[in-house]
Amino acid sequence: MRVPPFATIAVLLTAALGGPVLAAGRETRIPEPALATAAQLREKALASDLGYRIVESLTTEVGPRLAGSEADARAVAWAVAKFKELGFDKVWTEPVTFPKWERRSESARVVGAHAQPLAVTALGGSPAGTVEAEVVRFPDLAALEAAAPGSLAGKIAFVDYRMERARDGSGYGPGGRVRSRGPSAAIRAGAAAYLMRSAGTDSHRMPHTGITRFDEGLTPIPSAALAAPDADQLARLLARGPVKVRLALDCGWDGSYTSQNVIGEIRGSQAPDEVVLIGGHLDSWDLGTGAIDDGAGVGLTMAAAKLIGEIKPRPARTIRVIAFANEEQGLHGGKAYAARHAADVAKHQIAAESDFGAGRIYAFSTSAPEHAKAAEAQIAQALAPLGIEHRPGKGGPGPDLGPFAQQGLAWAWLAQDGTDYFDLHHTPDDTLDKIDPRALAQNVAAYAVFAYLAASAEGDFGSTARPQPQAQE
Incomplete structure (x- = not known):
């Protein structure tokens, strides 16, 4: 056990007073x-x-x-x-440099006979782009990952996974993977864009953003999250027949930025x-x-x-x-x-x-x-x-x-x-x-x-x- 300097002093003082000695190797107390x-x-x-x-x-x-x-x-x-x-x-800063991602605008809407807006937000790391295409629904990430290469050519992949509520937040693991791995799975299947039910447990018309990643060698596609009620709405429309959605995102990476860790000491x-x-x-x-x-x-x-x-x-x-x-x-x-x-x-x-x-x-x-x-x-x-x-x-x-x-x-x-x-x-x-x-x-x-x-x-x-x-x- 490493004995810190103050503990060493305490050992010497205690020994001098005839009390118990905290020797090296003894338990921390x-x-x-x-x-x-x-x-x-x-x-x-x-x-x-x-x-x-x-x-x-x-x-x-x-x-x-x-x-x-x-x-x-x-x-x-x-x-x-x-x-x-x-x-x-004592207060100081230490530099932290990283790629800079910007969000400028975002929208989505069902087009055609049941035209209506959808509450959506771009996922962090998504590129810009406008895609109008037919939507294909998947109940979870595994179903999308099992889709054959090219089977979603020119379409929008939609993963409709409902995250579970838990005191310890354990439901976020599966929900977060839909966000982080879903876009790459959609690209491998040939999709032109990606939508997901937000990784969240609410029922409000407020979509959840968050960072996503694209596997090396893949060309990123516009990727966004729907608010839970809008994911429900899209699923109900799909149950009635084919649905086309227009997704428009203006966002993307723009160079690098240096921020700071800010540190204070007592x-x-x-x-x-x-x-x-x-x-x-x-x-x-x-x-x-x-x-x-x-x-x-x-x-x-x-x-x-x-x-x-x-x-x-x-x-x-x-x-x-x-x-x-x-x-x-x-x-x-x-x-x-x-x-x-x-x-x-x-x-x-x-x-x-x-x-x-x-x-x-x-x-x-x-x-x-x-x-x-x-x-x-x-x-x-x-x-x-x-x-x-x-x-x-x-x-x-x-x-x-x-x-x-x-x-x-x-x-x-x-x-x-x-x-x-x-x-x-x-x-x-x-x-x-x-x-x-x-x-x-x-x-x-x-x-x-x-x-x-x-x-x-x-x-x-x-x-x-x-x-x-x-x-x-």
Whole structure:
């Protein structure tokens, strides 16, 4: 077990006083005084509306924050200013470069005897184009992938898969694959354009956008998502006979753009070079104002760190908050951070990301190895009054933390109730009024308790650099 500098000092002091010694190799534990302070921090956070006020500021003053847009730059400036306003000790940015995708206009309509408009949105990464063609419906992705090459020549493929609602968001896997793999399957079958029922669980006339990909060697086709009621309408029309749709998209890639990961720190009192990392992503899709995805994550982690910074004395380690750039189009901010800090994995005690809305947190676990399980249990006990269950062995790192976790970063899972998350996700309905301030305060309390205790632990949570596979020449 790696013993941090502050723990070494504690060992020497304890030995001098004749008490028990924390020797190298002993289990990671959290001191009792820190647990008592965490209980006070928990109640203070529950009574605070700081997290909500930060989200209100971001969604009101910046609004939608599509990666690479003019609002992206304003969001970065907002985050830098907000960290400073909140009194963070150190604030800086790190560049993140990525391809720039733009949405300009989009429309779809049934043409012919039953002519009518359809509520539609282009998928991120779609090219521009106008296609008027007969629609062929498929009940799911597997059916489209089984279509014979050329069988959809000159037609529009329509995948009518209905995503399942789940507290843990597990229905998003199959729904998301319809968006990410469907267009390429349609191209292989010869389709001229692609439509899908939105990857969402609502019944509102609000289509869900999101990034899609085109397999290498394929020529991209216009690709879009229908709002759920419009997918139902199109399916009913198809049951009556052939249907022709005119899909017109003006969108596409336009060079590259450099945004920033925005980082703020509350410096630790004894081991400031070791960090507990929390955060969310700063960008959003352009249809709503990005309140639940992921203004909430940015706001609640900023607030949690601010509240920790008010504690005297501060925890031993530094609390680092990251507002990640361009998560939505490919985890660009998370990948850039992992690459830039690859040599410092072991300096990151543990990390947690909030990117699943603003619902109440109901479960907690970590990737901690056996020697840190006792500390994990201590944190879980401190979280229990918030209605959070300890579920060892469950969960995983947040999306932007995934690339760094693959390099050996220890992670914590604070599971939010996502029962309604995909009613709003990537839609025009992702706005501030959908956030329950009391639920957000519970999130702030949970992140504050977790980060404070992790930063106060005597011992580590298992972050250690892993050998990475070498690229083949």
